[in-house]
Amino acid sequence: MKFPQRGIGQWKGAKGETFFQYFVNDFLEFIYHPIDQKNDFGIDGYIELVNEGRVTGKLIGIQIKYGDSYFRHKTVGGYKFIGENKHLNYYLNNEAPIFIILIDDSFEKMHWVLFDIAKTSQVQKENWWIEVPMLNDLRVNFKKALLENVGPILDFEEQIKKNWFIDKLIDECKLRVIAVPKEEIIQGKFDFVINFMEPLSKNAEMLLNAHSTLDIYFPEYDEDEREIFQISEIMKWLKESIDIGVPWFYFLDTYTKSAGLKLLFHSYCTINNFQKREKGYYIEYDNYGENKFFEQNFINMNSFMDKNNLSPELNIKITDFIVEYFENNKILTESNRI
Incomplete structure (x- = not known):
């Protein structure tokens, strides 16, 4: 058989x-x-x-x-x-x-x-x-x-609760400030900023709610008598952050009182002269830096939005916010008061 x-x-x-x-x-x-x-x-x-x-x-x-x-x-x-x-x-x-x-x-x-x-x-x-x-x-x-021969068996319950609590705070905040550590600036690192932005990008809804909501702050320089635009290491750090592709135009707040976009602008433009006036400073800068500033930041924003499949309509909306911000703050003139 x-x-x-x-x-x-x-x-x-x-x-x-x-x-x-x-x-x-x-x-x-x-x-x-x-x-x-x-x-x-x-x-x-x-x-x-x-x-x-x-x-x-x-x-x-x-x-x-x-x-x-x-x-x-x-x-x-x-x-x-x-x-x-x-x-x-x-x-x-x-x-x-x-x-x-x-x-x-x-x-x-x-x-x-x-x-x-x-x-x-x-x-x-x-x-x-x-x-x-x-x-x-x-x-x-x-x-x-x-x-x-395996890694430690960990209980992630508390970490999970912490992450979800942070998500809730982030979602409820309408304005968020990045307090950049001085060590990050001196070492020319951008881990803190990138890690700050990552939770804002974890899903489509949070990312949509996060645009135009950030500002930049340098708390460890509060005692420094110089204005921020006069502190060369901060200006260098800001410029390099643009050069490496940080999508500031997507995230930074465009309300007239916020400082982030102004500081970025002055970091990218060579200052030829500045004068202290009664209500602030008047700054003269080169036009070449102005053009490169907008070109690189819009490249960064477009790449970021394309990568995250964000709509052209939102891109146009944020672009209008950026233009309006600089026009309202009278930054796009030969002499600039800050």
Whole structure:
């Protein structure tokens, strides 16, 4: 009679994996997720760690080799597992740690090794080997090794609540001030500003509500007798922020009393002369800087809005706000009072 045949290799593979799944669930009290054989390219399954009944999401890759044949090649400290070169890149690109498990036919010898490319050696052109130490016993120290080779199991509940609370505050605020740290300015870094803008861009609704709502403030320079436009490191920092693409035109407030856009403007334009007057300063600057200021800032805004799929109508609206702001503040004249 003719029937499909079950090969010895298939039988052994199923037997070894069935035992290992039982071992993980009963002895380790973890969860084993087997991979369907048709999708097995070097990893038989994943162990998911459980901590006091809590399923953590921490995964460990497992390659199981069952049978006495895997114990034929002895080393001084254990056994030699021989693998195929095609699996090396697969293991190395996997984000989970990979453990190789050897189990004999009688389930008496059960040993493990954490895959580490530094501990492998070449056998032949297409093969490599790694020592599976005899001291690494599945029933003795395997569970400890699993726990030690994943990152700490963290409780993110408080962080989640904090993030949502910050989101609520951001959403409710109509005007937000970026208090730029002095260290950021001196070091020429923009992490603080970029990180400040990221929560405002986390979804389409928040991003739409965030346009034209920011102002810039430099609290650690409050005691400085100079005006902000006279402090060269701040002006340099502002100009560089434009050059690296910070989308100020999208975010900065266009109300007439806000200072952010004025400061940006003066950072980009070379000041030829300034005079202190009774109600402020009159500043003369070069027209070339004015043109470059608008050109670069509109490039930054357009790129940002295109990247976030914001409408052309909103772009036109913000552009009108910007133009109106500079006209109302009489900045686009040869002499400028601030």
